[in-house]
Amino acid sequence: xxxxxxxxxxxxxxxxxxxxxxxxxxxxxxxxxxxxxxxxxxxxxxxxxxxxxxxxxxxxxxxxxxxxxxxxxxxxxxxxxxxxxxxxxxxxxxxxxxxxxxxxxxxxxxxxxxxxxxxxxxxxxxxxxxxxxxxxxxxxxxxxxxxxxxxxxxxxxxxxxxxxxxxxxxxxxxxxxxxxxxxx
Numbered sequence: 225x226x227x228x229x230x231x232x233x234x235x236x237x238x239x240x241x242x243x244x245x246x247x248x249x250x251x252x253x254x255x256x257x258x259x260x261x262x263x264x265x266x267x268x269x270x271x272x273x274x275x276x277x278x279x280x281x282x283x284x285x286x287x288x289x290x291x292x293x294x295x296x297x298x299x300x301x302x303x304x305x306x307x308x309x310x311x312x313x314x315x316x317x318x319x320x321x322x323x324x325x326x327x328x329x330x331x332x333x334x335x336x337x338x339x340x341x342x343x344x345x346x347x348x349x350x351x352x353x354x355x356x357x358x359x360x361x362x363x364x365x366x367x368x369x370x371x372x373x374x375x376x377x378x379x380x381x382x383x384x385x386x387x388x389x390x391x392x393x394x395x396x397x398x399x400x401x402x403x404x405x406x407x408x
Contacts (some may be wrong), residue, residue, distance in 0.1 A: 232317025235349075236375045237323065238358040238367040245312035252357045268293040312352035320349040321375040343382070344375045 237240045268291055324345040365371060
C-alpha cells in the first residue's frame, strides 16, 4: 500500500501509545476486571494491580506472601484479541526496538561491551502485533523522548559497528581473492 512506502513508525519496547484505541482499552478493562474479580479484598486488588508489570521481583513476592495472594492471578476465561475495524494500528513500516534477552549471537560477535550492556534490538514488525496493551512497569516511560533517543542512538551505534565489521570482512575477502588470482 501507499502508506508502507511513505510512512515509517518506530515503537520502543512496551510503549503504550501506539497500542491505544477503544478495542485495546476494552480488552484491557475486561482482563483487569477478570483478574481483580479473583481477589478477596481491596488491599489484594490494589496490590495485584500495582504488581502487574513486575510479578517476579523480590519485594512483590514478599508482599504476596504477607497478603496470601498471588502477584499475578490467572485469567479464567481466554480473552479474544482479534483485530476489528475499530482497532487503530501503527501505519506504514513498523520497526520495534526492544531489549532482547538473551543477547542475540550477531551482537555478541561485535565484542564491544558498551554495545552489549543494556542494548536494544530493532526488528521490522507487523502492525497487527500492536493490538494489545502490554502492562509493564515501563509502559509509560517507554513513550518518553529520552527513551526513544537512547534506543535510536544505540541502534545507530550497532549499525555502524556492523558496517565496520562487514567492511573489514569484505577487505579481507578481497585481499585473499587478489592473492589467489593467477599471475599473468
